[in-house]
Amino acid sequence: MNVDSTHREIVRNALINLTDLLLKEVTKALEEEKNRKKRIWTKDWILRRDERGASALLLKELAAEDVKEYRLTMRMTPEMFEDLLKKVDPKIKKQDTTMRMALTPRIKLETTLNFLATGDSYRSLQNHYRVSKCSISKFIPEVCDAIYESLYEYIKVPASENNWKTISSGFETHWNFPNCCGAIDGKHILILAPPNCGSEYFSYKGSNSIVLMVVVDFNYKFLYINVGAEVSQSDGGIFKNCSISDEFERGLLPEGLFLLGDDAFPLKPYLLKPYKTYRGPLTIPEEMFNYRLSRARRIEENAFGILMSRFRILDGKIDLKPSTIRKLVFAACSIHNWLRESSPSYLLASAVDQENIHTGEIIPGIWRTEIEERMKDYFNNDGAVPWQYRYISLIM
Numbered sequence: 001m002n003v004d005s006t007h008r009e010i011v012r013n014a015l016i017n018l019t020d021l022l023l024k025e026v027t028k029a030l031e032e033e034k035n036r037k038k039r040i041w042t043k044d045w046i047l048r049r050d051e052r053g054a055s056a057l058l059l060k061e062l063a064a065e066d067v068k069e070y071r072l073t074m075r076m077t078p079e080m081f082e083d084l085l086k087k088v089d090p091k092i093k094k095q096d097t098t099m100r101m102a103l104t105p106r107i108k109l110e111t112t113l114n115f116l117a118t119g120d121s122y123r124s125l126q127n128h129y130r131v132s133k134c135s136i137s138k139f140i141p142e143v144c145d146a147i148y149e150s151l152y153e154y155i156k157v158p159a160s161e162n163n164w165k166t167i168s169s170g171f172e173t174h175w176n177f178p179n180c181c182g183a184i185d186g187k188h189i190l191i192l193a194p195p196n197c198g199s200e201y202f203s204y205k206g207s208n209s210i211v212l213m214v215v216v217d218f219n220y221k222f223l224y225i226n227v228g229a230e231v232s233q234s235d236g237g238i239f240k241n242c243s244i245s246d247e248f249e250r251g252l253l254p255e256g257l258f259l260l261g262d263d264a265f266p267l268k269p270y271l272l273k274p275y276k277t278y279r280g281p282l283t284i285p286e287e288m289f290n291y292r293l294s295r296a297r298r299i300e301e302n303a304f305g306i307l308m309s310r311f312r313i314l315d316g317k318i319d320l321k322p323s324t325i326r327k328l329v330f331a332a333c334s335i336h337n338w339l340r341e342s343s344p345s346y347l348l349a350s351a352v353d354q355e356n357i358h359t360g361e362i363i364p365g366i367w368r369t370e371i372e373e374r375m376k377d378y379f380n381n382d383g384a385v386p387w388q389y390r391y392i393s394l395i396m
Contacts, residue, residue: 045130046126046130046131046132047130048130049107049129049130049131052130053107053128053129053130053131054110054128054129054130055104055106055107055110055129059073059074059110063078071345072117073113073114073117073118074110074113074114074117075113075116075117075310075311075335075339076113076335076339076343076346077343077345080339080342080343081109081110081113083342084109084147084150084335084338085105085106085109087150087151088105088109088143088146088147088150089105091145091146091149091150092105092108092109092139092142092143092146093105103131103135103139107129107131108139108142108143109143110129111125111129111131111136111139111140112139112140112143112144112147112331114128114129115136115140115313116311116313116328116331116332116335117310117311117312117313118312118313119312119313119314119315119316119318122136122137140324140328141323141324141327143331144324144327144328144330144331145327145331147331147334147335148327148330148331148334151334151335151337151338152334154221154334154337154338154341155222155223155224155225155333155334155337156223157215157223157224157244157247157252158181158223161254164181164253164254164257165254165257167181167182167217167218167223168180168181168257170217170218170219171217171218171296173218174218174219175218175295175296175299176292176295176296177260177292177293177295177296179256179257179258180218180257180258180259180260180296181217181253181257181258181259182215182216182217182223182259182260183215183216183259183260183261183296183297183299183300184213184214184215184216184239184259184260184261184265184271184300185213185214185216185235185261185262185297185300185301185304186211186212186213186214186235186238186239186264187211187212187213187214187304188203188205188207188209188210188211188212188231189209189210189211189212189227189314189318189325189329190207190208190209190316190317190318191208191209191210191317191318191319191320191322191325192208192317192318192319193208194321194322199232201231201322202231202232203231203232204231204232204234208231208317209231210227210228210229210231210322210325210326210329211227211228211229211231211235211238212225212226212227212329212333213225213226213227213229213235213238213239213242214226214300214303214304214333215244215259216299216300216303217299218299219340220299220302220303220306220340220347221303221336221337221340221341222303222333222336222337224244225329225330225333226238226242226243226244227325227326227329227330228322228326229241229242234264235261235262235264235265236261236264236265236266239261239265240266248268248270248271252270253270257270258270258271258272259271259272260272260273260293260296260297261273261297262274262297263276272293273293274289274290274293274294275289275290306336306347307332307333307336310332310336311328311332311335311336313328313332314328314329314332
């Protein structure tokens with residue numbers, strides 16, 4: 001071997017050793033950077049969710065020892081939760097990555113149901129379930145979509161004449177109103193106006209909202225829901241722009257059957273509304289018709305009340321994107337229908353308005369007092385304003 005060959009071999013070995021050293025240093029730096037990001041992304045106390053989070057401790061205890069309290073938290077029994085989890089699991093399950101372990105479908109569903117039931121802030125949910133606010137904000141809309149997709153069959157417009165007649169028989173039996181196939185109405189869901197939205201969500205009621213338009217059957221279930229119509233319109237105008245309105249015009253209901261609406265809706269062959277008083281005093285038969293129509297329409301007021309009392313996120317101003325709010329509403333309505341049909345304990349008789357058939361006295365459902373109590377607490381705590389105490393002192 002000559003001198004030049006020896007020199008080239010020494011240089012080649014030196015380059016190999018230097019390359020190996022550089023690769024080791026780069027690998028070490030990348031690993032340190034990955035660990036640094038992990039520390040930034042996930043705090044240590046959050047990483048202990050599997051040992052100390054609500055899913056690992058509290059909810060398991062409630063399911064085993066206090067089912068009533070579990071139902072108040074999840075709005076369903078432990079058995080119903082497991083049933084729903086099986087339905088949504090494939091839709092919300094994510095794969096683990098080299099950077100982090102994926103959240104389990106159980107934790108995602110528990111957090112979402114808790115959010116729907118209480119309306120707690122993302123920070124409160126973060127501390128309770130030991131899941132970051134960022135993660136919660138991302139998966140709640142996804143879980144709501146999965147819930148609605150899994151329970152879609154529980155919100156459906158009847159497809160046959162026999163189905164409509166079954167509903168009509170229910171109205172006649174329960175509400176003494178023959179040939180009725182549903183009560184229609186709209187509910188404004190209050191929201192905080194999104195940035196730069198102008199007056200898009202400002203309603204004629206003087207607040208920012210989106211509208212939930214529904215048709216309710218005799219059993220407090222939603223046959224049809226529409227969310228997000230232009231809020232500047234009346235309920236009648238919103239209904240006119242709903243897809244189902246055209247179907248009713250084309251004869252969706254069997255001949256002789258109809259819906260019940262209030263004065264905001266147009267009078268149609270398939271839609272009855274109260275007699276107006278602008279032409280003068282009503283006759284006794286007209287007054288009686290209005291009373292009986294109002295009595296049967298109480299079904300939709302109670303359906304809305306039950307929905308708001310069970311899913312309290314809908315009972316205040318929601319500070320989320322309108323697209324996310326729509327997902328929350330669809331999920332809540334589908335859960336309501338599913339539980340109404342599948343869980344006898346979901347809606348007890350005392351939960352809705354009752355009528356003394358001998359005296360005509362209305363006995364308010366529990367949902368009314370629940371909402372009153374919440375509003376009382378709100379007006380005396382977070383919702384208090386300085387001038388209210390001055391007013392109370394004046395009238396006392």
